Amino acid sequence: MKAETTRAIVEGLKDAGINFVVYMPDSFFFEVICAIQEDPAFESISVPNESVGMCLCAGAWLGGKQPVMIMENTGLFVAMNAITRFHQPFGIPVLMLISYRGDAGDGWWMVTDIGHAFEPTLKGLGVTYELVDEPERARKAIRLMQTSASVSEELQAVVFRKEGAW
Numbered sequence: 001m002k003a004e005t006t007r008a009i010v011e012g013l014k015d016a017g018i019n020f021v022v023y024m025p026d027s028f029f030f031e032v033i034c035a036i037q038e039d040p041a042f043e044s045i046s047v048p049n050e051s052v053g054m055c056l057c058a059g060a061w062l063g064g065k066q067p068v069m070i071m072e073n074t075g076l077f078v079a080m081n082a083i084t085r086f087h088q089p090f091g092i093p094v095l096m097l098i099s100y101r102g103d104a105g106d107g108w109w110m111v112t113d114i115g116h117a118f119e120p121t122l123k124g125l126g127v128t129y130e131l132v133d134e135p136e137r138a139r140k141a142i143r144l145m146q147t148s149a150s151v152s153e154e155l156q157a158v159v160f161r162k163e164g165a166w
Contacts, residue, residue: 006031008135009097012142013068014041018095020065021045022053026072028099028162033070050075054082057094066146070097073118073159074111083125083155093149095142096157100131103161122157129157 009032013021021036021044023029036042043065047053050071057067071079076098087094100106102115122129128148130141138158145156 001028001031002135003031005135005138006035008139009142010035010039012139015139016095016143016146017066018068018142018146019043020057020060020067021070022047022056022060022067023070024050024053024072024075026070026099028072028160029070029097032097050079051082054079054087054094058082058086058092061092061094068095068097068146072099073101074114076118076121077114080121080125087155088126091153093153094155095146095149096127096155097142098129098157098159100159100161106162122159125155127155127157128152129159131159131161133161 019042021042023033023044024047025033036044045056047056050069053069053071057069060067086092100115100118102111102113102118106115130145132138132141138160141158145158149156
């Protein structure tokens with residue numbers, strides 16, 4: 001990922017008031033995760049899977065933090081139990097930053113089926129999301145989706161298209 005994109009994402013998180021970052025290591029977000037770990041504005045934690053991550057985000061939100069979950073789109077399927085049994089029934093909002101594996105131009109044949117199922121799954125779960133593919137749009141979308149999550153008390157996502165890694 002280009003430095004400009006990393007900066008835009010980190011600044012977008014700050015603009016949105018995010019202060020608690022949970023992440024599943026992901027090659028697309030590697031530079032973002034490194035920048036977050038070095039920035040004192042964020043408390044961050046790596047998790048063994050996305051379901052655990054969503055539960056940690058819920059606990060952080062209940063404790064007054066403003067969390068974000070960073071993951072690859074394959075992680076949405078892993079997190080579905082936490083989403084449907086905890087977040088949705090109790091109105092616990094979390095912003096998710098998700099890399100779009102299997103998107104057009106991804107170039108990795110093993111994730112094509114994940115790409116086909118990803119957006120229909122977001123829609124089926126009722127998750128409002130924005131697709132972004134350039135730095136300034138990412139920064140703005142993070143802020144807007146976090147505001148929407150806070151107001152609606154629902155899950156929101158900013159989905160990052162991979163092509164060109166900007």
